[in-house]
Amino acid sequence: MLRPEINELLTETGPGTPMGELFRHYWLPALLAEELPEDDGAPVRVKILSERLIAFRDTSGRYGLMDEFCAHRGVSLWFARNEENGLRCPYHGWKYDVTGQCLEVPSEPEASNFCANVKLKSYPLVKVGDILWTYLGDPESQPPLPEYEFVHVPESQTYTSKRWQESNWLQALEGGIDSSHVSFLHSGQLNTDPLFKGSRGNDYNKGDLKPYFEVTDTPGGLFIGARRNAEEGHYYWRITPWVMPSFTMVPPRADHPVHGHIWVPIDDENCWVYTFDYHPVRPLSDDERSAMRAGHGVHSENIPGTYRPMANKDNDYLMDREAQKRNEHYSGVKGIAIQDASLQESMGPIVDRTKERLVATDTGIIKARQKLRKAVIALTDDGVVPPGVDPEHHRVRSVSVVLPHDVAFMEATAEDASVRPGVAQTTV
Amino acid sequence: MARPILHNSCARATTAAESRFRIDVPIAPCRAARVIGLDDDSVQVVADAAHEPWRTARFYACDDTAEAADLPDPDDLRLRDLDRGGMRLGDELEGVDVTVMVASNDDGAAAASHIGLACSLRGITTAGLVLGSGSSVAGALASLRPYARVLLVPAEPDDLVHLLTALRA
Numbered sequence A: 001m002l003r004p005e006i007n008e009l010l011t012e013t014g015p016g017t018p019m020g021e022l023f024r025h026y027w028l029p030a031l032l033a034e035e036l037p038e039d040d041g042a043p044v045r046v047k048i049l050s051e052r053l054i055a056f057r058d059t060s061g062r063y064g065l066m067d068e069f070c071a072h073r074g075v076s077l078w079f080a081r082n083e084e085n086g087l088r089c090p091y092h093g094w095k096y097d098v099t100g101q102c103l104e105v106p107s108e109p110e111a112s113n114f115c116a117n118v119k120l121k122s123y124p125l126v127k128v129g130d131i132l133w134t135y136l137g138d139p140e141s142q143p144p145l146p147e148y149e150f151v152h153v154p155e156s157q158t159y160t161s162k163r164w165q166e167s168n169w170l171q172a173l174e175g176g177i178d179s180s181h182v183s184f185l186h187s188g189q190l191n192t193d194p195l196f197k198g199s200r201g202n203d204y205n206k207g208d209l210k211p212y213f214e215v216t217d218t219p220g221g222l223f224i225g226a227r228r229n230a231e232e233g234h235y236y237w238r239i240t241p242w243v244m245p246s247f248t249m250v251p252p253r254a255d256h257p258v259h260g261h262i263w264v265p266i267d268d269e270n271c272w273v274y275t276f277d278y279h280p281v282r283p284l285s286d287d288e289r290s291a292m293r294a295g296h297g298v299h300s301e302n303i304p305g306t307y308r309p310m311a312n313k314d315n316d317y318l319m320d321r322e323a324q325k326r327n328e329h330y331s332g333v334k335g336i337a338i339q340d341a342s343l344q345e346s347m348g349p350i351v352d353r354t355k356e357r358l359v360a361t362d363t364g365i366i367k368a369r370q371k372l373r374k375a376v377i378a379l380t381d382d383g384v385v386p387p388g389v390d391p392e393h394h395r396v397r398s399v400s401v402v403l404p405h406d407v408a409f410m411e412a413t414a415e416d417a418s419v420r421p422g423v424a425q426t427t428v
Numbered sequence B: 001m002a003r004p005i006l007h008n009s010c011a012r013a014t015t016a017a018e019s020r021f022r023i024d025v026p027i028a029p030c031r032a033a034r035v036i037g038l039d040d041d042s043v044q045v046v047a048d049a050a051h052e053p054w055r056t057a058r059f060y061a062c063d064d065t066a067e068a069a070d071l072p073d074p075d076d077l078r079l080r081d082l083d084r085g086g087m088r089l090g091d092e093l094e095g096v097d098v099t100v101m102v103a104s105n106d107d108g109a110a111a112a113s114h115i116g117l118a119c120s121l122r123g124i125t126t127a128g129l130v131l132g133s134g135s136s137v138a139g140a141l142a143s144l145r146p147y148a149r150v151l152l153v154p155a156e157p158d159d160l161v162h163l164l165t166a167l168r169a
């Protein structure tokens, strides 16, 4: 249970809100690089932290992210012409460069300097890996670029997709750090999904529905260890890192690529789920890549030309009661991503956490909320830089491992849980 | 075959405006919670938390380590209720949903095993908070690990209050 004012504090991320200020200390995914594939291509509307922006790539290949609306009379620059190193509003021809600086106001005299005083608010937009990242905060405190492993391995080893989720970001994140739902909601997929099957861990997962949990506080967030019974005298551990504010990685299975998510608030009732899969030491195979494109694993099959899943709120997520009865899909909804999305969206756009009835095994979620709340307060009151801003905090990995009963996972897996270039993930 | 049933269902009724219509009935608290400090530092944290207005939580110290070591029946473990004095563990677990153990070192290892056993026989969920940092944490962790369904490591002193609040204790 959360008090209503704390629920608001954690879920509202628009300009001027305390949580919004926290988010404005991080580099955040604004788009996939594939959305701006070419110079002078179509501009893309981006809404992030409740700010409406336009992204484009100019004639020289520079990326820009700025106020969506023309300074003149407020036309959306989505209709603009992307030409000769700038976006030109089609209404009266005002033109802007990637920094938002107005370059031309055709109605003014040739010698006029009028446009020098017109500048749209703009933010940096930088390609790291397959993602275009932005930073919406004070330029004075802009941190170094993100160092998550999935954006730094060679292109052939990584794949990122995204999908629109019609819920607040926090309930989506909470799903990501809630390891106990996997044995239920996703149970149908563990032995069938091409990106999951064939892992010994799947049997431990299904053989022990009452995992024990250890929630470990770290400088950048948390490590959440779920332990299940394995062979005599041993536990099977699945270790999920959370890096503030919204990065998680799913513990690996066999030699499958490792996946994870970043949740980015669009506004208070919608978020983008960026989903990645990468292998630290080998290229993804053609089969793996096409499975990811087809929405297997933790990816989604989207309506072509959009990032909205085919199975969505408007068609009841293509609920299949027969498949539910056959235990093919535990909830009747196909696909891990949509299983999560359907349930998280069903809670309402911003779940009312005053009505929850949590249990002790929700301690990971309880602690994550406290860390967010404390970081917001420390930032607001004392200007303390929040956890997860320092790129050092990004160099984490998820782990799955079988350990003897008397071994503590945090000590035993300290190396496995951090990025080691050229070394494969620790997995069962 | 998938059969979209949108038009005769309430899938749309999850807008923010519609969410206001969620039935508003009082939510029952946790049946009962027990919080036990296993060493001096932990008992201090437990005593601080006990000052909050709880509905069903009771707070204890179990810091007589010598006594706990070779006790044949875990139910006979002696607790000290912070308000009501000496108690027997077995008498305090009636109708309990969750028992939270708090430890800052390994002094409470024997007590933790008794509490864990007594709770598991009764189907009571156990949680453990490990206070502090450094080498003392390892001992506390090792003593709680086998008996706590969920462990928070390291826990800050106010985590106890946040956990109990979230559990409606």
Ligand code: FES
Pocket: A070, A071, A072, A073, A074, A075, A089, A090, A091, A092, A093, A094
């Ligand atoms: S509104 Fe854009 S040029 Fe007029």
Ligand SMILES: [Fe+2]
Pocket: A175, A181, A182, A185, A186, A336, A340
């Ligand atoms: Fe899930």
